[in-house]
Amino acid sequence: MDARTNLDRHLRGSKRLDLTGVAWEQIRDHPLSSAETRCLTYMMDIESHTMVFLRSLLATRAAMEPELTAFLACWAYEELWHGEALSRFLGEAGLRLEPDPDLPGWDDPYPSRVPRIARTRAGALGARGRVSRHGLALASRLFGGLPATHMAWGAINELSTLTAYGTLVDRTSNPVLADLLARIVRDERRHYSYYRVEADRRLAADGLGRRVTRTALDRSWAIVGTGVRPLAETDFVVLHLFGDGAGLRAAREMDATVDGLPGLDGLRLFEKARAGAIRRAGAAAPAGRRWARAGSCSTGN
Numbered sequence: 475m476d477a478r479t480n481l482d483r484h485l486r487g488s489k490r491l492d493l494t495g496v497a498w499e500q501i502r503d504h505p506l507s508s509a510e511t512r513c514l515t516y517m518m519d520i521e522s523h524t525m526v527f528l529r530s531l532l533a534t535r536a537a538m539e540p541e542l543t544a545f546l547a548c549w550a551y552e553e554l555w556h557g558e559a560l561s562r563f564l565g566e567a568g569l570r571l572e573p574d575p576d577l578p579g580w581d582d583p584y585p586s587r588v589p590r591i592a593r594t595r596a597g598a599l600g601a602r603g604r605v606s607r608h609g610l611a612l613a614s615r616l617f618g619g620l621p622a623t624h625m626a627w628g629a630i631n632e633l634s635t636l637t638a639y640g641t642l643v644d645r646t647s648n649p650v651l652a653d654l655l656a657r658i659v660r661d662e663r664r665h666y667s668y669y670r671v672e673a674d675r676r677l678a679a680d681g682l683g684r685r686v687t688r689t690a691l692d693r694s695w696a697i698v699g700t701g702v703r704p705l706a707e708t709d710f711v712v713l714h715l716f717g718d719g720a721g722l723r724a725a726r727e728m729d730a731t732v733d734g735l736p737g738l739d740g741l742r743l744f745e746k747a748r749a750g751a752i753r754r755a756g757a758a759a760p761a762g763r764r765w766a767r768a769g770s771c772s773t774g775n
């Protein structure tokens with residue numbers, strides 16, 4: 475698919491997540507496991523953090539490409555509604571989250587959980603956040619190929635997001651959650667598709683971009699949301715969704731998909747990230763309590 479068709483398809487398809495017909499009133503009929511609520515809370519926080527990711531991206535040369543910024547405008551809009559949908563789902567499930575006193579219902583005023591989002595942003599925008607944002611802007615000045623890196627990075631993160639949501643859909647016994655996440659997954663697939671086509675095209679045409687992207691991913695890539703929430707929360711989600719044998723196969727499948735991008739074969743990003751989470755969980759807890767502490771490899775608790 476050429477770049478223009480790819481972008482046109484995305485812009486025409488972009489819309490707020492359609493929640494028509496979601497059976498909000500049935501959510502409490504099917505209690506969520508504590509592991510599910512912890513994963514969904516993480517995902518809500520990361521979806522709601524998209525504007526801060528966008529802020530960093532717009533400090534790079536990406537801001538000078540009108541086609542890219544058109545995509546990013548729609549992407550950020552859609553991610554906002556993913557965060558809101560998860561916030562309302564958790565509110566209807568009865569999950570109060572620090573520091574917010576309220577339980578957002580499905581038809582309460584938007585936006586919800588404002589104090590929580592503000593606190594998360596303040597935590598992630600400390601000294602480390604500033605360094606990475608300025609580092610990204612500097613790298614963009616030095617290497618014209620950074621949009622290729624950005625597109626590859628985006629494709630990899632969207633791939634992991636849609637795989638994680640798909641895993642939650644497969645495992646949950648809550649049909650309302652399965653319905654809601656299946657709707658979000660449709661958007662994430664479209665996001666992945668856009669990033670993937672752009673990454674393929676830009677990496678194939680740019681030798682320096684391929685080398686920069688490979689090095690950047692190999693040295694700096696981490697599971698989406700790392701640094702936004704405490705590392706223990708990222709590890710919990712990784713271990714809950716990808717810690718068992720099926721999770722290892724899913725990680726390898728995602729790595730095989732990344733292998734198909736020009737110049738990026740053999741990185742094994744997901745398998746390494748999974749191994750890191752397992753190692754940290756093992757180091758953090760005494761033998762016999764390791765999986766319990768890390769969230770376990772099971773489908774729920």
Ligand SMILES: [Fe+2]
Nearest residue numbers: 521553556662
């Ligand atoms: Fe999303």
Ligand SMILES: [Fe+2]
Nearest residue numbers: 632661662665
């Ligand atoms: Fe997405």
